[in-house]
C-alpha cells in the first residue's frame with residue numbers, strides 16, 4: 001500500500017473512530033441525506049437527462065446504500081461506488097446488486113478506470129469535508145463526466161460555533177458534560193468546518209463546472225450544490 005493511501009486510511013479511521021459503528025451510523029442516517037428533497041432534485045434535474053443506460057458514480061459510497069437505491073430506480077444503469085476505507089468497502093461489497101460495482105481508490109488523487117466523457121451523473125454526499133483537498137477529485141470528475149453531465153455535492157460547510165451547536169444534543173457549557181463528549185464535539189466542529197459553501201463553488205467553477213444550484217441546508221451548517229460539466 002502506498003504512503004498516501006495509508007495516510008488517508010489512518011485519517012479516516014481517526015475521523016470515523018469505530019469503523020463498524022460508523023458503517024451502522026451511515027446506514028441509519030442514509031434516508032436523512034437521500035430524502036424526499038434529494039429524490040425530487042434527482043428526478044427533475046438529473047435523471048430527467050438520462051439516456052437508456054446511464055453511468056452513475058457515487059464518491060465515498062460508504063456502505064453503498066445509494067448504489068442499491070439507485071440501481072432499483074434505474075435497472076439499466078451502470079452504478080459505480082468509489083471508496084477506500086476497508087470497513088466501508090466490505091459493507092458495500094456485501095450483497096452488491098447486479099449492475100453495481102465498487103472501485104477501491106483514494107479520492108485525494110483518483111485515476112479511475114473510466115473513459116473520458118463517459119459518466120452521466122456523480123454524487124458526493126458528505127465526502128469532501130473528509131478530504132485534505134477535493135481539487136483532484138473535481139478534476140477527475142470533470143474528465144469522466146460527459147459534457148453537460150451533472151455533479152451533485154452535499155456536505156458540511158463552515159458555520160459559526162453557535163449555529164453549529166444549534167442541533168447538538170450536548171450542553172457544552174454545562175460543567176457536568178463529560179470531557180470525552182465535549183472534546184469529540186469540538187473535534188467534529190473543526191472537521192465539519194473545512195470549506196464554506198463559497199469555497200465549494202469556487203473550486204467547482206475552477207475545475208470546469210457551471211453552478212446550477214447552490215443551497216444552504218440545515219440552518220447553514222450544510223449545503224448542496226448541483227453543477228454541470230461545462
Ligand SMILES: C[S@@+](CC[C@H](N)C(=O)[O-])C[C@H]1O[C@@H](n2cnc3c(N)ncnc32)[C@H](O)[C@@H]1O
Pocket residue numbers: 008012026030033059060061062063065082083084085088105106107108124125126127130131
Ligand atoms: C460520511 S461518509 C458518507 C457515505 C455516503 N456517501 C452517504 O452519504 O451515506 C463519507 C465516506 O467517504 C469516504 N471517503 C472519505 N475520504 C475518502 C477518500 N479520500 N477516498 C475514498 N473515500 C473516501 C469515507 O470512507 C466514507 O465512507
